[in-house]
Amino acid sequence: MSPTEQPSHVVHLTESERTCLRLCQQAVTVCEWCADECLGMGGEMADCVRLCRDVTDVAALHAQFLARGSAHREALAGLCATVCRDCAAECETHEHDHCQACVDVLRDCAAACEAMVK
Template sequence: MTLSELGLSDVENECMDNCWEAVQACEWCADKCLDEDMDMSQCIRLCRDTADLASDHARFMARDSGLTDKLTEATAEAAEECAEECRQHDHDHCQVCADVLEDCAESCREMMQSA
């Protein structure tokens, strides 16, 4: 059985996949930021917040929670804010994270529009 057989639309499946990718990218970026010589505390903080929200969002989608809509918007906002912060840094891990987060935010916004 696949997730689409559980009743998730293509848009929802894409959003869920992008959320899990965002979790991985944010955790990796936050860890790498710890090794940087400059103050990366804001990047780390936003990455951790976004990773937690994206993880919760994907899990709530999987269980068809009534709170999914609220988490979709919160995840999109967090991903956009974190991507903006990451874009300010030249580190490869920040740039990759920003790319992944932009995809996550976009798919969350698409999911909100399709509801």
């Protein structure tokens, strides 16, 4: 897969894994944006920043595991679901556009990751 190809072109993945890969990539993007915005808002947003950073690290790693067909992708799926749910719960408590943008993406990502856990 070239860097410009979409996850749908990764033939070794199931459809649910492709969906999970796409959602992990979206979670990374939205959480990077949210964390960056929250950094400029002062200390009251520290938990949001920390949780967004957790998501970006774990979701990016999970996407890499998925893309290469790692035997450990299912184990990481559970952790990814957990950090996405925790971050969504935190972001939901804030009215900022960047926080609200995280909520739906993170819930969808968590559900897709949970579906991979057997």
